[in-house]
Amino acid sequence: MTIDWNAKLQHLLQTLAFCLAVASIQFAFMPERSYAPGVVYSILVGTIIWVVVDIGRHAMPSAAETGWPKGFSGVLLVAAGIVAGYFFGNKLGDAICQAFGLFGPRGMAHTDADLRSGMLITLLAGIAGSYWFYSRNRSGYLERQVGEVQRHAKEARLKLLETQLEPHMLFNTLANLRALIGVDAVRAQEMLDHMIAYLRATLDASRAATHPLQAEFDRLRDYLELMAIRMGPRLAYTLELPAELAGLPVPALLLQPLVENSIKHGLEPKVQGGRITVRAHRDGPALVLEVRDTGVGDARASGDGPGFGLTQVRERLAALYGAQARMDFALTPEGAHTRIALPVS
Template sequence: MKTDWHSKLQRMLQVWAFSLVIATILYAFQPEKPYGPPVVYSILIGTFTWAIIDLGRDLFPSSAETGWPQGIAGLGLVLGGIAGGYFLGFLIADKLCVFFQFYPAGPAPEREGQLRLSILISGLAGIAGSYYFYSRSKSAYLQRKMTEATNHASEARLKLLETQLEPHMLFNTLANLRVLIATDPQRAQVMLDHMIAYLRATLGASLSATHTLQAEFDRLRDYFELMAIRMGPRLRYTLELPPELAQHPVPTLLLQPLVENSIKHGLEPKVEGGRITVSARHEGDALVLEVLDTGVGLAGTDEDRPGFGVAQVRERLASTYGTSTAIELVANGSGGTRATARFPYKS
């Protein structure tokens, strides 16, 4: 198990602070006696107790997951740490106090009378401190498990959305292919070849939850070429991807539902067709992806225009980035529709 020395240092400093509090309380009840001895005893006993327990728990395999030994091993470590810490700390502190002339050398009956009190205080402080650190460790473990469960749930939700998206695109393409088979078999053959090449190129990428914007735009270009077989000159497109954003990660197939919306509800109902422009830009701490079409616009489409595409993109962004996302579908001033997705930019 890898040792987190930063956390151990933090706990040691907390033990020292706790030991100073105990020494101060003892001094407050006996102000006629010097402050130095309680500080020395408290610091040394606390340090040795911490060292035995905190460093010793890394030796138990059962503490690998929760950070604390399980069962009787944990209880034994605490009791052994308190006893060992008291013995070593008291022994060294006694010699230091004599060396610095806090106490005279030799037996001291008045100090021996406080032995039971010091043992009681050390035991109670050791148990209280161990319980505090155990509670912190358990709380961190439970929080870590909750975060893992949340991440797994988000990943499962994202995978579910992806499994919904792939068949949706495939069914739309097959429906278009079915029409071409009856009306133009030669173009249907070309479209089938493009579809096979597209699916082969996207199969590997679909196994990952994210890919680069460059990969996203490359797949959109393949999809546009596939749709152009059926729509011919009625479908024109432009892809605008700044080089500095090419490697930015995004969920796979993020923009395709919006492009499908633009084709189905914007360009297809328009006799002369139109153009779709897909662009990416960086605004402040956000990445903005936009799909703009010159189709019939919102007023000339079905009431459920946002439908599958916008809902898919909204849910996938929420699953990946949480609440710091936005997607809107608005009428373009010069005609057509503008779909904009905004989510955190990762430098």
Template sequence: MTLRRDFNAISKLRHYLQVLAFTLVVATLQYAFMPDKPYGPPVVYSVLIGTFTWAIIDLGRELMPSAAETGWPQGWQGIALVVAGIVIGYLAGTRLADALCVYYFHFYPAGASLSGADQRTSILITAIAGLVGSYYFYAIHKSAYLEDKMAEARMHASEARLKLLETQLEPHMLFNTLANLRVLIGTDPARAQEMLDRMIAYLRATLTASRSTQHPLAHEFERLRDYLELMAVRMGPRLTYTLDLPDALREVPVPPLLLQPLVENAIRHGLDPQVEGGLITVRASTRAEPDGPHLVIEVNDTGVGLPDELPTPGPGQSFGLTQVRERLATLHGAAGTLDLIAASAGGTSASVVFPLKSSTHP
């Protein structure tokens, strides 16, 4: 695959500064081996030859189709460009350096010229330095391309894992909802019919939504409202809820169904065992951290509170909490956390925290 790139002046300036540093190293090494000669001439020759060589190769390749993985012309064109750059760089750089060393810096008297041995040494140094420099830039371009590909592969792997976790979560949520419906059918058929209607609407909105790995937090809160209304049919006045989402956080991207398992957990283990039921509050806010602002989403309930020992994750136990933690880890690594806290006034608080700065759509 070949491409033509947009000209990047900053990148070219960075390359040229690297070339200048390399030419000074070459001049210093040359002086170290010949300390009886002045340091000035090697610097002038090295800098000018390096500048012309860089200009021919690095600027010249912008005029030629280049390989996507290296940013360099392919085949004989790339080889010819490097050879032309070294030859022209040596001839032009040496000619200009001769004039400057004689007429401007006065390193040599007029009419002086390099000896045969010095010329051969200069040609050898130019050839070696030109090849080494060209390979260096070739290698860093290829390395950058491979790093981009690896980052892309990691992103696709993360997206695939998020989708896998989501597809595991959807049936879990569906089976739990159907179990609630089954109980209601035997005790109150009219409410069961209303719950079935709401469940159909909820599932249609949830399962036919966008299949992207993230969606705006506002959509997540809308799905929570649908789910809580569905549960309110079964629990009646035993369930009340409050959803608090500031306008500034409505577009923050989160994985679909991130909060639903926490709300389901609050109902199942907090409010259901309590005769009078209780209140669920879902609140989004931000918190300043040393590495930048973090999003904080709290799911609080006024239920029976945490047991003395949480059940071991497994079939039917802590599935939702495990899924939430794995999805946060996939997106945010160690920076994404889920904590369960026993509320001082009774009940439980589940707190989801992750950095706002890394919350981007895929």
């Protein structure tokens, strides 16, 4: 088993702090004793217990959820650490305190009461410290498990949103194609060709959670060409993608619902139609994507609302980026404006 020595160093520092706290509590109850010997004994006893238990446990079969030996072997390990800490810690403490004269004029004199209290303190402190590290390990394991479950739930939610979006767009396009077949078969054939190209690109993109921004703009171009066949001169569009941003990864089909929303709620209700502009640019550390239309704007019927598209995009951003991404939607007399800011490395 690989040992995380940075974590072990943290555990050692925590153990030393705990030992100092124990020595201070002892001195508070027995101020007539010198403080220095109590610190030496406490640190030596606690450090030996820590070495035996926290290092020694890696030499034994351990439970995945705690990293500690399973069943009764874990209890024996803690008991062995406490016994070793008490005997070897006291022996070393005696030698060090005598060598440096820390006992003072009183000299080294361990009464039966001293031995009993030392054993009791070592037992209680050893159990408390071991349980503390055991609980921390178990809590860390549970946190990792919760994080893993949340990650899988987020992935499942994104897949659900994507499966909702694809049929939504497909059904709308098929309905438009059906309407066009009866009035202009040639344009319907052209629309069908664009649709096949679009669906082929969509199938390729569906195999990955993200794709380059250039691919997103290419798919928008295919979709807008489909809509231009049906709407004719009532639909104009502009796609602005700087070359340096073309390779940045973005969620697949992110902008499609916003463009569809602009057509359905903004341009189609307007007799003369209008223009859709899709633009990408950098704003400091963020990638900014904007979709503007010159549709009916705030004259939209109150019952239209933001619709499926905006809701779907907002939920995908929340699932993928959390608070790191932001989406703003505004209606003005001149049309609608959606702005998305994504974190980029």
